Amino acid sequence: MSKKIAAFGEVMMRLQVPGYESLSQASTLNYTFSGTGVNVTSALARLGHHGYLITRLPENALGDAAFSYIQKLGISPEFIKCGGEQLGLYFLENGYGPRQSRVTYTNRQLSSFNTAPIDLYPFEEIAVTMDMVHFCGIALAMNDRVRENMKQLAEATKMAGGMVVFDCNYRPSLWGKEGYEKAKPHYERMLYLADMVMMNEKDARWILGMETEKESQEEQLLDLIPRVAKKYSISTIAGTHRSIYPNHSHSLRGYIFQQGSFQFSKMLTFSVLDRIGAGDAFTSGILHGIIQGFSLEKTVTFAATSSMLAHTVVGDTPTATEKEILRAMTMTATDVER
Amino acid sequence: MSKKIAAFGEVMMRLQVPGYESLSQASTLNYTFSGTGVNVTSALARLGHHGYLITRLPENALGDAAFSYIQKLGISPEFIKCGGEQLGLYFLENGYGPRQSRVTYTNRQLSSFNTAPIDLYPFEEIAVTMDMVHFCGIALAMNDRVRENMKQLAEATKMAGGMVVFDCNYRPSLWGKEGYEKAKPHYERMLYLADMVMMNEKDARWILGMETEKESQEEQLLDLIPRVAKKYSISTIAGTHRSIYPNHSHSLRGYIFQQGSFQFSKMLTFSVLDRIGAGDAFTSGILHGIIQGFSLEKTVTFAATSSMLAHTVVGDTPTATEKEILRAMTMTATDVER
Amino acid sequence: MSKKIAAFGEVMMRLQVPGYESLSQASTLNYTFSGTGVNVTSALARLGHHGYLITRLPENALGDAAFSYIQKLGISPEFIKCGGEQLGLYFLENGYGPRQSRVTYTNRQLSSFNTAPIDLYPFEEIAVTMDMVHFCGIALAMNDRVRENMKQLAEATKMAGGMVVFDCNYRPSLWGKEGYEKAKPHYERMLYLADMVMMNEKDARWILGMETEKESQEEQLLDLIPRVAKKYSISTIAGTHRSIYPNHSHSLRGYIFQQGSFQFSKMLTFSVLDRIGAGDAFTSGILHGIIQGFSLEKTVTFAATSSMLAHTVVGDTPTATEKEILRAMTMTATDVER
Amino acid sequence: MSKKIAAFGEVMMRLQVPGYESLSQASTLNYTFSGTGVNVTSALARLGHHGYLITRLPENALGDAAFSYIQKLGISPEFIKCGGEQLGLYFLENGYGPRQSRVTYTNRQLSSFNTAPIDLYPFEEIAVTMDMVHFCGIALAMNDRVRENMKQLAEATKMAGGMVVFDCNYRPSLWGKEGYEKAKPHYERMLYLADMVMMNEKDARWILGMETEKESQEEQLLDLIPRVAKKYSISTIAGTHRSIYPNHSHSLRGYIFQQGSFQFSKMLTFSVLDRIGAGDAFTSGILHGIIQGFSLEKTVTFAATSSMLAHTVVGDTPTATEKEILRAMTMTATDVER
Amino acid sequence: MSKKIAAFGEVMMRLQVPGYESLSQASTLNYTFSGTGVNVTSALARLGHHGYLITRLPENALGDAAFSYIQKLGISPEFIKCGGEQLGLYFLENGYGPRQSRVTYTNRQLSSFNTAPIDLYPFEEIAVTMDMVHFCGIALAMNDRVRENMKQLAEATKMAGGMVVFDCNYRPSLWGKEGYEKAKPHYERMLYLADMVMMNEKDARWILGMETEKESQEEQLLDLIPRVAKKYSISTIAGTHRSIYPNHSHSLRGYIFQQGSFQFSKMLTFSVLDRIGAGDAFTSGILHGIIQGFSLEKTVTFAATSSMLAHTVVGDTPTATEKEILRAMTMTATDVER
């Protein structure tokens, strides 16, 4: 079954130093374009759905390049507007072992997306056409106009019977001091509108200020997520727990909460090539499982495996097909196929 | 002691996406030229022997480039014919951790090698000049002309007193449905002509249809290989068992069977950079050990170490010298030498 | 005014040695995907129209990469079928001054496009949806199935009131000996169906076997093209004359013939970076001019300028926007704009 | 004789698409750091002087990389301050023949330099240490704080007996509509403070609104420059006239006006590899000639040759030594030296 | 507290085959410039001190490039002389797993540094300006002139009250047969002059010929180092023990001996990207700790962590800031910071 899913979100240019040099050492950069919305909708397009991006790009060489790149990913550009003058950029220097990766952002507040006027996007049309619309918490940090756009589109989607998906993603550096307090009302507004939410117990504690007497991460999750679901009337909540080891490997376990019950995936442990965008692969896996009517167990395993594969792929944007994810769900390490 | 060894086999162009991108993500390819015969004879040339390749290349830019590349490897081009119009190609996308490598072949049946006429190659001259001639099972999958050429050359070699070496290499994708049944008579013909064969118990079971009541891989080997040696009157059989672990490491153990007795190498475990061609490094190590009159134990250890080093080298073609292999046989991990 | 234009044609992978090395000297290749249909429809998409490609791609890594690339160009993949096993490839080595560029083709007859069955493509649906459908003479050289597909689609298009565009493009190497005689009936069939044809006097003389007593290229054109238009009832014929100079510069003059009268562009002289695909840029310029209702003079100048700019762009596929072409029509050499 | 020369100006990151691809076609960028002040002081450092840059860089990976790059050029970082959060960036896509180069700027107003507070830089200390201080008109377009900083430093320099050098460089895109009117008072303030000015008749006409009845460029220059010198009490004025031809070649002629008399260089014609920064090479040549006490004729020829060589060098920043410039002044085309 | 530290030493060009190819397989090289002195002083410059290099570079393109590179690292070029004709080069081929890295040196004896005349460098001026001067044992292997220069500078430094730092670094290939015997007197002369020495028990045993009845590496260290300190009157001795594991990871433990007591760092285990230059990072960490008055424990931990980070950085030259080292001292593996 193939659905129409739109994402409302910013497109950024990712400029990455090749290999393990720093910006001071190197003299070339590789670039791609990404963003939570780009990642989620292109992943869903790879899984056989119709992905649409709702965004604004500048009318210049950067905007052109972003536009081509998004088309290449199989995302429909129908709701991409042109205007404004800036595209958000970030520079990525790869860490190695004990040396951390470093991200340097520039220029996000003035981007075409973040300066887009109210009434630019055809929200009514989008709402009636789409089966799902995806929103990301990062965008809430931007400004009132962006937040207003998010609210209008979410309301229109709900009104038209579509599913509102909200990813709680929180970036401390964007909210500044006392960020959680500033952020809470904006997050709550989206949670009240959302049918499905990506989050874990940390978001409940820090953003929503919820308290728990439990100590372990898992117990906190089991305590808090049902309370979140109830308070904001959210039918589905899903997310991951991650552990990071030296020597470039991570462990990941996904969960999904629906109709009062939790389902966890196995703990997956694997080598990591490119960690950015792996959360969006999890989201797209959950959405695909729900659309396909997979069991909760299959859904959360599919999503966790999708996320695992996204860690092995260059760039922010997941590239696995359904067939590849299903194969990896049963896979043990094997030789070259030829 | 330096010997003359020819290999009859196809040269293919390997086009590899650099790094870990897919063909859809990248825009450049690295290319080299290889093939079982190329790998075995160039490895033997590095070990101090005279390697010759018996093949046909197209008279165009691809054939020119392949010819230069083969010369660079130190293989004598004396028996390389020009003609036909195509060179076989394969594209290689590197996997990472749980994401598998992917090989895409094109265009092999129409290659200059696979369309070469009978009577093209001077088999009589080759047979009397060479000490050994190497054949690979992959070529049996091609067509009657190729198989006829293999048979004629193997017979001429045997007649002239040279050693016929046959590698059982089987590629399921080339034989299609009921492939083992189709392949068996062709493999048997080569086995009856061969003095030395590269294989393991899987080949005996699947290609030759032999049965065994043993369960473990090693027991099956100990049961089946002596029966193969007897049935087809083969003096030497050798091969490897491989285990593959997550995190890019493999284990490898070689065996050799001669005059009724088995000899195994230690199990070697190591990081893998490029797995393709490592089997050919094992073959060349066995041949070198036999030529040099190494003990069976030294021979199989030398071959397994040669194969291990080939996993650490870019490209299909082994590059280690005898000195490097002997040093690695005694090596523990060490610091930079300078 | 924005129209829907489809092209029926093969997609090929272009593998180009970077810089000026030969395949024997180099070890990397840059690759893109192209074809007459790709070039014409992506150029029209850049000019604001809806481009569709009617083709078949293999279901493997090469087909995936081609598919992504075509999407990147803004071409709608709606009529792209998956199936078959091969993609046509060509290798390009850049010449320099007196040393010619060299193209090496592989494997075209077995490509997914050239082995596509009759009844694969929804010709009726295409015919009623499209305003124009573009065909290229190169495809006529392939096989009966391709030719039959071309005929059916052209007939359906004509029946549905769409415009049939035919580019006479003739590749001697594909037709072999006595190629013109073999080709003539197939070309004539397309000419009778075509509303608009890209050709010049050489095509009339060699493919159609028409005779003229005129000697200069221009006089022959003036003599033969009206006779072609009349004989095959073609409303519009257009094409170019090219002169090539040492030191990497070419001259180009376009013409268009409609309703009994010729219009020529100025002779344009310019440095050439990448000559391949420049003819398709001319075609797309003519089509755009006709769609927009430009005067004949503006149309042919627009098309010639479009072609000139395509010579300055890396890759086969034109990238200029209408604004860039219009500016180049009035441009004199200028400093960096900043 | 070696002098101390400081420049007050912004450092920008230049991100250039390699070869002739567009941002949409490519996936890598080469980057360097430059700016008028960087170019002039590093050129003077190559000519044997002590160059200092007065600027502010952000404390992040971009600022670090810029800092390293400036040190590499031999510029003293003594007066470089750290602070703010942004570095100005520009993207450069190379044109080819009739296809123009394209520059896309981002994010300049918020750069560390353009947001630096008043009283950040130790102007008194700089003024008494430096022999010359260089200012660029581009910076005048930024904001009041930048302009105030420029005025304070120029006044302090004049007071301390140093030479104030002002380059009239005007970027229309930075001033917007009615830019000349807005710009004029700011330019005039700098002209009244300057001892030496880089400009030509166009600056006099458009920025200063001066009128002339002369028609040719040269006559206008001869008419207007003495009037500028007189009105603003400027001892030396210098500049260039440029002509641009197809096929990547330019012509350049320098002039200098001092004590009532003009001196022109020969017209130099040459192939152009990288045009950006060539004006700064002219400036540095004039300053070097004046410092060394060259004759006016030698000074202007030296400066024009310096500028010519800068057109043949990758990147914005001139790299020629005095020896190389002097040799090029007498050079005819020659063979490889070895 | 910021100090002035000079290093007397050779600059070499490092030419590294990218990736894991051999020189025979590849066709490109990456190059940087380094040397013990370069590494130590640039690391100290990154830590906030003033680093000076005392060396001689040839007046040609190689010397120019080395000079720019050293400036880029933030080292003051004040005491770099120009002259001579050669720069030492070394080629580096990366190993992989069981395949060792290979270094090929060329041409060192004739380098500008090793042929520099006595009296070239202003030792008196250096001695009175610097707080510390660093010497490396590798230079002792060169020739009498180099050794004489070292002795003069060390004596002048001692006389002027500066700290003489000597790294015992010994390269067997440079001393040839019976190297230790040849080397001993030269090392002893430097040890008598040194205030601080980098070494471990192996240097004591092999270079200085000291004997011990202890068997473990650690016991030998505890036995020998105090005897060295006493015999040569050295106030501080420091060094490392290293273990090397398969799969690209090393363990490192640093020690420092001062005023009769030892202090050891924890054993650090980490993935290794580029091992060369990591010893110099340890040295610079020790010097920084001493300058800052860190406790012995903090000093040796800081130095070992500095060395660990240098293993994760491309090139010979450490790049970590004090902040980065301090953070890594407390770090557990963490996610991307953004």
Add this chain to the structure above:
Amino acid sequence: MSKKIAAFGEVMMRLQVPGYESLSQASTLNYTFSGTGVNVTSALARLGHHGYLITRLPENALGDAAFSYIQKLGISPEFIKCGGEQLGLYFLENGYGPRQSRVTYTNRQLSSFNTAPIDLYPFEEIAVTMDMVHFCGIALAMNDRVRENMKQLAEATKMAGGMVVFDCNYRPSLWGKEGYEKAKPHYERMLYLADMVMMNEKDARWILGMETEKESQEEQLLDLIPRVAKKYSISTIAGTHRSIYPNHSHSLRGYIFQQGSFQFSKMLTFSVLDRIGAGDAFTSGILHGIIQGFSLEKTVTFAATSSMLAHTVVGDTPTATEKEILRAMTMTATDVER
């Protein structure tokens, strides 16, 4: 007709900065291996002959890489000896227009070739096997051992009835002050032994000190070459005149003098990509013409065209086949062939 031709000469590693950057600006190098002997014999191998190189290479990674490279060119390595420790290197920075290319040599006197002992090479065996042996004047500048080796091989060749070919190539930088006087006796010794010599009137004037009253280059040639031929009893003399224009184009005219008469080629004018090695392409063309019994006119035209094509090829080593040269002899500029 296919002949055996050996060349006695040094192999050098060429390290070239890609594009137009300087060593100070760039961070990567491309490398190949070349030398007059390499170029001449590989060019003859491409023309269908058997080329042999007589040289010595070091037993290290550089020697290995050179050896592979020479094999790739199709040169027989039969007479290549291993030993010594150094390989000569040179760095090449490409000029652009008025900015000259720059070559920086290192380390040549100590190279394996230049330190090879007398009696290393099997001169008798070479002399009786080869049809021609080629010597280059550059090697005369090295040292007595090299010169002695040259003399012995030339004498043995003459004795055995082979043809001695001598290229007068003179490098001023290698002979130092009063170089011509030092060089003359060595050149004369080779001239007396040579059957065929590559030179022009400048060599006669400067190296041999001959005088002429003629003024133009051509008249001097017509006057001096016959006198050289007579004095030293040389049957064939050939060479070129070159003119260099701005904008990367050269003109070349070849001449040949035999049995008292001169033959000149047309003046060829063409764009230049890589000038180095083009003289060796001329030499190989002359040798091929003589072997094939071409007319003098065809021989000199063939050689000049061979040289022209070598200017359009990356690297020192000519790559054209006979077919390509013959086609270029009749070629006018043409379109892509496909």
